[in-house]
Amino acid sequence: MKKTIKSVLAVLVICTLCLGLLVGCSGGSPAGTWKLTGGAVLGTSVGADQRGDTSNATLVLNEDGTVQGGGSWKLDGGKLVLSQGGMNLECDYNGSTITIDMGIMKMIYSRA
Numbered sequence: 001m002k003k004t005i006k007s008v009l010a011v012l013v014i015c016t017l018c019l020g021l022l023v024g025c026s027g028g029s030p031a032g033t034w035k036l037t038g039g040a041v042l043g044t045s046v047g048a049d050q051r052g053d054t055s056n057a058t059l060v061l062n063e064d065g066t067v068q069g070g071g072s073w074k075l076d077g078g079k080l081v082l083s084q085g086g087m088n089l090e091c092d093y094n095g096s097t098i099t100i101d102m103g104i105m106k107m108i109y110s111r112a
Contacts, residue, residue, distance in 0.1 A: 031061050032060075032112070033059075033060050034060070034109035034111060034112060035059075035109060036109055039108050040105070040106045059098065059109050067082060071084030078092075096110065096111065
């Protein structure tokens with residue numbers, strides 16, 4: 001009986017460690033260079049090459065929590081929060097893409 005309990009506990013510990021590793025792999029740090037790869041304007045999908053304005057084509061998130069060009073970033077739960085001038089913008093972040101949804105315009109960035 002004691003051997004069975006120890007075996008069950010060992011399996012639970014291993015499962016818990018594996019789950020922790022999976023959660024850690026899902027996001028990671030968003031620090032790095034991100035390239036605009038697509039999005040939508042007024043609900044219509046637009047490729048990065050179809051956008052006339054290319055000023056937001058690259059997003060650089062520095063390791064120290066700053067954004068190149070001004071502002072800062074932080075992870076808050078499952079959201080990436082970009083801040084500048086007292087304004088905060090919540091973005092979806094899944095480890096491989098950052099989606100910035102501003103209502104009429106959605107921008108999708110992928111790691112460069």
